Amino acid sequence: MKEFKPLPDQPAPNDTVGPIHWVKDNFFSSAANTIATLLILALLATVIPPLVDWLLISANWSGTTQDACTKDGACWVFVIAWSKQFFYGSYPTEELWRINLCVLMLIGVIASSQLLNKDWRNKFSIPAFLLLPFVCILILDGSWIGLEYVSTDYWGGFALNVLLAAASIIVAFPLSFVWALGRRSEMPFIKSVSILLIEFFRGVPVLALFFMGSVMLPLFFPEGTNVDKLVRVWIVLTLFMAGYMAEVFRGGFQAVPTGQYEAADSLGLSYWQKTLLIILPQVIKVSMPNILATFVMLFKNTTFLLIIGIFEVLSTTQTALTNSNWLGGHSTEGYLFVAIVFWICCYSMSRISASIERKLDTSHKN
């Protein structure tokens, strides 16, 4: 019997593989594409060299005063000279270790959540993450734990943006969960109160809420009560965040199949057992990416605090730009620096969100 011998594989035709084809396919596949490619290349060629020159090559890196900026490029001396203010605000120099300690703890908690196994993550990382902002507030304030008291007037810079965002989301988390439950409730009064709360804090510009916090909240408290400015901001940020997160959770609740509720009911679980043990874990899983997106929004919105006179990072930048020793028009450098810092944080959070989405995806579609 004659054995069947297949012919050896032929290589793919030359015009469908290889770098030349890749270039042709991606850049010159049609006349319009060729024109677009050439136009974009021309644009990049005119924009990038001067930009790189300004940013790096003829930039000024060393020195401590404005006079050190002798070359035509960017004056990074400005950013370097003010970097302590940008990150720490006017927190006393000898107490800066407290902020560094908080940052180290934050890095430690984030690292632990990546390194530890699932069991320890639930036992250590998550509680530590939830407690961290409060621990940091105690350390930064100092008077409660026997350190020197540092008034909130001195808190500022990028550290304040991070702290306020983190402290707000952690309080907003349980609050928004309750609001979202209320919105799904069958009790008409509780339902309508929840809807009103959620829609109010979502529908009103956050700036109006900040003004409410700084102009109207003092009127609401009994006479003589003096609530710290940062605490008022914290309350407002928390409520604002809770409104948005409640809607995220509502979406999460809707994504949990009805069968899960019915199965929990048929096992005889009580309402809270059902909600906390069966529904909540699934809700958090499906809404995690949206929670992170909301957090990114909150984090970016902490810059709005400039308008009511809180010394967060953008406000510090404005102060630095109007300082009489630095009136040389360094606004581009200053804003660029702050933008890069924010960009790194927000972009990495959106990457983390995408990776969590992949990790938590226990469906069988792949």
Added chain:
Amino acid sequence: MSEKPQVKSSPSFFNNPRNRSIIYQLLLLFGLGYFFYSIISNTLANMEARGIQSGYDFLFNTAGFDILMSLIPYDATNTYGRTFIVGLLNTVLVSIIGIILSTMVGFIMGVAHFSHNLLIRKLATAYVETFRNIPLLLQIFFWYFAVLAALPSARQSMSLGEVIFLNVRGLYFPGLTPEGGASVVYAAIAAAIIGIFVLKRWAKKRQDDTGQQFPVLWVSLGMLFGLPLLALIVMGFPFAWDIPYLKGFNFRGGITVIPELMALALALTVYTGAFIAEAVRAGIQAVPHGQTEAARSIGLKEGKIMKLIIVPQAMRVIVPLLNSEYQSLVKNSTLATAIGYPDLFTVFVGTTLNQTGQAIEIVFMTMAVYFVVNMTISFLMNRLNSSVALTER
């Protein structure tokens, strides 16, 4: 089994869901009642202590301050009520500019994500990832203090054909002053718009009945430009050009776009455009690829596939996302106050509140305005949504 399961005929009072729900709601009602009672009594006491009169009478007092830009006639002798209108109109203006431009930018960048050209794809991604992740306020400051403040002074203005000027004080356009007979031109424009609506309905009915298509777009464009042009020629161009000219240190005449408005509109456009681009990308990705293949297999051209197959289905995902983006654009326009563009927030919550001290009334009125504006957007977008939503049979 001798034991019988013990089943109560009715649950105890507290285990009855009906009773429980009434108790919970009563508790909430009393809690809220106490909360509001204490807030209101505290507020009244505080206001009395500070000597603030409540009420809306202040709206009829003379404002006594000037506003940088106003769409209606306004001067310092007008009332606080009029400052409210001026601010409201400025907010509406910047919101409309922002919504139109960001939609254009967002759709272009969203579609660019699916380009065959790698460079265009990468540029679209770079745009979205850059501007989405930088705080809006920072972007506003960047355009206002770093870019627009670096423009030349009035005497060294950049100009386009000596009719449009750009300098550090703003952008100057020529304006049109209507003369006798201008109303005929306005009537022609109105007639063209009505005509387009009628044409569109007729063309749709004809296509539904007979399957024949009618070139609606070209005929509409022809009507929109042709009718007013005809009216202009017949009436002998009843408009006078009002071209800006340099007088002293500044330009006079024409239409001025102040740098505050430019910076705010630019920042809102670029920031919201990035989010809309993401929405458009998500919408197009949500359309199964089989739709494109099916459309190709029945012989539609690529342009028609996009227009007739992909976009109508993508709109179902895009429209609800657009709704929330537009609403956040309107809310974000309050950041005008950081650079001094006289929107509702700057004028009313800023200056008027400072002068009158009527915090509660003013904050309440402002919040109500943003609520109404957002409800209007939501209503319009829901109308649009129901027209693009999937009709299942």
